[in-house]
Amino acid sequence: MLFQVEMTVKLPPEMPAERAAEIKATEKAYSQELQRAGKWRHLWRVAGSYSNVSIFDVEDNAELQELVSNLPLFPYMEIRVKPLCRHPSSIRDDDS
Amino acid sequence: MLFQVEMTVKLPPEMPAERAAEIKATEKAYSQELQRAGKWRHLWRVAGSYSNVSIFDVEDNAELQELVSNLPLFPYMEIRVKPLCRHPSSIRDDDS
Amino acid sequence: MLFQVEMTVKLPPEMPAERAAEIKATEKAYSQELQRAGKWRHLWRVAGSYSNVSIFDVEDNAELQELVSNLPLFPYMEIRVKPLCRHPSSIRDDDS
Amino acid sequence: MLFQVEMTVKLPPEMPAERAAEIKATEKAYSQELQRAGKWRHLWRVAGSYSNVSIFDVEDNAELQELVSNLPLFPYMEIRVKPLCRHPSSIRDDDS
Amino acid sequence: MLFQVEMTVKLPPEMPAERAAEIKATEKAYSQELQRAGKWRHLWRVAGSYSNVSIFDVEDNAELQELVSNLPLFPYMEIRVKPLCRHPSSIRDDDS
Amino acid sequence: MLFQVEMTVKLPPEMPAERAAEIKATEKAYSQELQRAGKWRHLWRVAGSYSNVSIFDVEDNAELQELVSNLPLFPYMEIRVKPLCRHPSSIRDDDS
Amino acid sequence: MLFQVEMTVKLPPEMPAERAAEIKATEKAYSQELQRAGKWRHLWRVAGSYSNVSIFDVEDNAELQELVSNLPLFPYMEIRVKPLCRHPSSIRDDDS
Amino acid sequence: MLFQVEMTVKLPPEMPAERAAEIKATEKAYSQELQRAGKWRHLWRVAGSYSNVSIFDVEDNAELQELVSNLPLFPYMEIRVKPLCRHPSSIRDDDS
Amino acid sequence: MLFQVEMTVKLPPEMPAERAAEIKATEKAYSQELQRAGKWRHLWRVAGSYSNVSIFDVEDNAELQELVSNLPLFPYMEIRVKPLCRHPSSIRDDDS
Amino acid sequence: MLFQVEMTVKLPPEMPAERAAEIKATEKAYSQELQRAGKWRHLWRVAGSYSNVSIFDVEDNAELQELVSNLPLFPYMEIRVKPLCRHPSSIRDDDS
Numbered sequence: 001m002l003f004q005v006e007m008t009v010k011l012p013p014e015m016p017a018e019r020a021a022e023i024k025a026t027e028k029a030y031s032q033e034l035q036r037a038g039k040w041r042h043l044w045r046v047a048g049s050y051s052n053v054s055i056f057d058v059e060d061n062a063e064l065q066e067l068v069s070n071l072p073l074f075p076y077m078e079i080r081v082k083p084l085c086r087h088p089s090s091i092r093d094d095d096s
Numbered sequence: 097m098l099f100q101v102e103m104t105v106k107l108p109p110e111m112p113a114e115r116a117a118e119i120k121a122t123e124k125a126y127s128q129e130l131q132r133a134g135k136w137r138h139l140w141r142v143a144g145s146y147s148n149v150s151i152f153d154v155e156d157n158a159e160l161q162e163l164v165s166n167l168p169l170f171p172y173m174e175i176r177v178k179p180l181c182r183h184p185s186s187i188r189d190d191d192s
Numbered sequence: 193m194l195f196q197v198e199m200t201v202k203l204p205p206e207m208p209a210e211r212a213a214e215i216k217a218t219e220k221a222y223s224q225e226l227q228r229a230g231k232w233r234h235l236w237r238v239a240g241s242y243s244n245v246s247i248f249d250v251e252d253n254a255e256l257q258e259l260v261s262n263l264p265l266f267p268y269m270e271i272r273v274k275p276l277c278r279h280p281s282s283i284r285d286d287d288s
Numbered sequence: 289m290l291f292q293v294e295m296t297v298k299l300p301p302e303m304p305a306e307r308a309a310e311i312k313a314t315e316k317a318y319s320q321e322l323q324r325a326g327k328w329r330h331l332w333r334v335a336g337s338y339s340n341v342s343i344f345d346v347e348d349n350a351e352l353q354e355l356v357s358n359l360p361l362f363p364y365m366e367i368r369v370k371p372l373c374r375h376p377s378s379i380r381d382d383d384s
Numbered sequence: 385m386l387f388q389v390e391m392t393v394k395l396p397p398e399m400p401a402e403r404a405a406e407i408k409a410t411e412k413a414y415s416q417e418l419q420r421a422g423k424w425r426h427l428w429r430v431a432g433s434y435s436n437v438s439i440f441d442v443e444d445n446a447e448l449q450e451l452v453s454n455l456p457l458f459p460y461m462e463i464r465v466k467p468l469c470r471h472p473s474s475i476r477d478d479d480s
Numbered sequence: 481m482l483f484q485v486e487m488t489v490k491l492p493p494e495m496p497a498e499r500a501a502e503i504k505a506t507e508k509a510y511s512q513e514l515q516r517a518g519k520w521r522h523l524w525r526v527a528g529s530y531s532n533v534s535i536f537d538v539e540d541n542a543e544l545q546e547l548v549s550n551l552p553l554f555p556y557m558e559i560r561v562k563p564l565c566r567h568p569s570s571i572r573d574d575d576s
Numbered sequence: 577m578l579f580q581v582e583m584t585v586k587l588p589p590e591m592p593a594e595r596a597a598e599i600k601a602t603e604k605a606y607s608q609e610l611q612r613a614g615k616w617r618h619l620w621r622v623a624g625s626y627s628n629v630s631i632f633d634v635e636d637n638a639e640l641q642e643l644v645s646n647l648p649l650f651p652y653m654e655i656r657v658k659p660l661c662r663h664p665s666s667i668r669d670d671d672s
Numbered sequence: 673m674l675f676q677v678e679m680t681v682k683l684p685p686e687m688p689a690e691r692a693a694e695i696k697a698t699e700k701a702y703s704q705e706l707q708r709a710g711k712w713r714h715l716w717r718v719a720g721s722y723s724n725v726s727i728f729d730v731e732d733n734a735e736l737q738e739l740v741s742n743l744p745l746f747p748y749m750e751i752r753v754k755p756l757c758r759h760p761s762s763i764r765d766d767d768s
Numbered sequence: 769m770l771f772q773v774e775m776t777v778k779l780p781p782e783m784p785a786e787r788a789a790e791i792k793a794t795e796k797a798y799s800q801e802l803q804r805a806g807k808w809r810h811l812w813r814v815a816g817s818y819s820n821v822s823i824f825d826v827e828d829n830a831e832l833q834e835l836v837s838n839l840p841l842f843p844y845m846e847i848r849v850k851p852l853c854r855h856p857s858s859i860r861d862d863d864s
Numbered sequence: 865m866l867f868q869v870e871m872t873v874k875l876p877p878e879m880p881a882e883r884a885a886e887i888k889a890t891e892k893a894y895s896q897e898l899q900r901a902g903k904w905r906h907l908w909r910v911a912g913s914y915s916n917v918s919i920f921d922v923e924d925n926a927e928l929q930e931l932v933s934n935l936p937l938f939p940y941m942e943i944r945v946k947p948l949c950r951h952p953s954s955i956r957d958d959d960s
Binding site: 084 | 193194195252253254256257273275276277278
Binding site: 002004027028031032035036042043044045046047048052053055082083084085086087088089090091092095 | 098100123124127128131132138139140141142143144148149178179180181182183184185186187188191
């Protein structure tokens with residue numbers, strides 16, 4: 001089941017650079033693990049911003065909550081979620 | 097080059113049902129033609145709405161304008177566009 | 193799987209009273225059928241408005257889309273959807 | 289008398305982890321006490337967020353204020369309240 | 385139990401003047417009946433607008449819905465509701 | 481001359497509890513003094529919030545500014561003001 | 577007593593040109609009468625818009641309501657009102 | 673050439689009182705100098721707020737930027753600018 | 769003197785196609801005349817929309833108002849204006 | 865390929881003046897380097913603000929992201945991006 005998740009990172013300016021780098025590294029590893037597991041199907045940068053557009057493929061709402069709330073950057077992000085489903089005009093078999 | 101395009105359809109309530117059906121049929125054909133051409137890469141319905149989330153793959157801004165402004169439903173839609181690019185944490189070769 | 197759905201009805205003022213009554217009657221029947229089927233779990237009126245707060249219990253996003261987009265009042269409503277899941281502090285077994 | 293209450297938690301990033309854990313534990317206990325007393329009828333997590341959707345069942349506005357303003361997380365939450373009442377299409381006896 | 389209700393009237397410009405006058409007259413009579421019954425405790429015009437600020441005194445949310453949704457101008461108003469209760473610093477006995 | 485004033489208190493989380501208690505006590509005394517003087521005619525808590533709805537009765541805009549800007553909590557509040565006047569449908573002699 | 581009033585005109589596109597010209601002529605006459613009477617102290621066009629910024633000088637809120645609600649364009653305008661008073665840094669004697 | 677400038681002051685709560693008083697004194701002197709020079713034509717307090725409505729009379733956009741960005745409170749204000757010009761219904765010779 | 773002007777066209781869906789074509793043709797001619805006169809310095813389409821971003825070069829606010837309010841599409845557009853001036857980091861001689 | 869980029873600088877008030885000056889100097893140098901390279905085609909100050917309106921000319925979305933995210937002030941700015949393309953009414957050869 002697919003969800004579009006849009007994330008905007010807002011790190012507090014006073015966070016030490018090392019701490020920020022550490023969180024970002026953990027975030028990257030976690031994100032790539034979920035991508036390899038097929039849970040985080042797409043991940044794009046929004047050009048000119050510190051935001052991304054993502055497509056998650058999960059079992060249900062509970063799994064979405066589990067994956068998203070465990071993001072290392074979760075406390076520092078504004079997140080918008082939209083549930084997706086097959087569009088009647090889509091010709092792609094795997095877009096649902 | 098990728099763009100996220102979010103479209104919300106707002107047909108005027110007074111539009112005759114036949115006219116609406118006609119526009120929607122043309123829209124579907126046009127949309128599937130662009131999908132087959134690889135220009136409209138993803139198309140999802142946002143559940144519980146008359147909206148979609150789409151990913152376009154175009155040569156440049158001008159082609160995006162040409163494709164979107166020729167949508168038969170263009171005069172009846174609210175449209176939001178975000179330019180996308182490769183995310184440094186992405187592991188998918190074709191997400192850029 | 194649960195979703196909160198908030199609906200606000202905006203009937204065009206020029207709609208004939210009979211037509212409005214007809215749509216509302218069909219909406220009521222459809223709504224009660226979904227309630228009896230266990231799909232529309234809760235339905236409350238927001239006091240002082242022509243809005244409701246609803247809880248849907250569906251198989252997946254696709255079923256949510258099917259049920260909501262078939263509402264007779266669908267073309268006349270503003271609809272906001274939020275995916276829900278079990279809260280770690282909840283003590284109710286059936287709130288998930 | 290029912291109210292929908294939507295709460296979004298915004299803990300200041302600089303709050304020590306122990307202090308945050310302490311407040312959350314007190315919040316959980318308080319919340320479960322109100323649930324057992326039948327005052328906090330439903331409590332759901334909004335998937336992909338640090339927000340919840342709740343249904344309170346109280347005597348009157350004054351009791352709502354008392355219960356909500358005593359939440360340990362109250363100073364750290366954005367809260368939206370909507371008064372609810374029976375919907376004419378509802379078939380559930382206890383949804384009012 | 386008190387509620388603040390803010391109403392803004394938006395009559396469609398194409399409504400015939402007679403029809404508008406008729407609705408406003410019915411609204412006035414209905415409003416004054418509720419004021420005499422003690423249900424509509426205060427009614428002020430917001431200067432420079434076609435809006436009012438009102439205080440309703442009702443048994444519960446259901447009565448608020450009944451009174452407000454029966455306003456003759458209800459289909460033509462934007463309405464915002466806030467549940468009120470006694471303020472701990474108030475010195476007026478009847479402001480609760 | 482009447483004004484509706486809506487105030488939402490936003491104390492900085494890092495303010496020491498004693499300092500907050502001190503300001504609130506001064507605020508309460510000041511508020512009750514204005515109520516006794518007939519300047520602060522109504523004061524209600526908005527249920528489920530740290531906000532109030534107030535009705536001020538002042539000589540003119542200048543007095544409103546003097547009274548409101550001297551509130552001890554003034555630097556910590558979001559404040560919205562609406563000028564009120566007699567509503568043509570009001571039956572209360574003192575609501576103007 | 578001064579008020580800033582911002583007005584944006586939104587004439588319905590289907591209004592016949594003659595009817596629009598008639599309303600505008602009446603509006604102009606009414607506006608100039610109030611200016612000559614010293615009630616409408618300033619009137620500026622916001623460049624690039626069909627909006628104005630105005631300063632009214634009235635006895636009280638009731639007079640503001642009377643003057644503004646009698647504007648011939650009143651049913652076709654969005655209006656925002658702010659009560660003004662003397663600024664402690666002002667050096668102009670008549671700006672209050 | 674006239675501009676409406678609306679300024680809302682948001683001093684950080686942690687700024688020492690002396691520092692705040694110092695900035696405000698400099699601001700007042702600077703403001704009165706510009707008023708005497710005829711550049712800052714009007715200055716009103718918005719009643720019930722820490723905001724003002726101002727009318728600037730400058731040579732061009734560049735002078736507006738120079739005057740406004742040199743305000744001692746500039747880093748602590750939200751500022752909205754609207755270019756003004758003569759209104760065709762104005763009867764005041766100097767309102768342009 | 770430069771202004772950024774953003775225009776979004778919203779033609780009423782019920783406008784006859786011929787009438788729309790006529791207005792657009794007049795708009796195009798008018799726009800190109802202003803471009804040739806050096807008044808409308810830049811004109812870009814926002815990709816994926818019926819909006820443009822424009823840079824006007826005018827004598828003063830009054831000329832901006834005259835040029836913009838005479839646009840044939842003026843009654844059908846949402847328009848946002850920002851006064852521009854030379855940026856201290858700009859290296860282009862003509863960007864002011 | 866052109867993009868409109870609007871940037872608003874929000875430096876934290878507690879940043880030491882030297883640190884701020886340092887970032888601004890680096891920003892200026894970086895900005896002028898991009899202007900000389902033809903990548904940052906226009907740069908205007910919005911009068912009365914700490915904002916700019918810019919036109920970037922880049923190869924694609926990825927280059928836009930690279931240039932913008934490397935701005936020294938990037939962590940302290942709110943940034944809005946709009947993809948631009950040739951307008952059918954433009955007469956300037958280089959506005960595309």
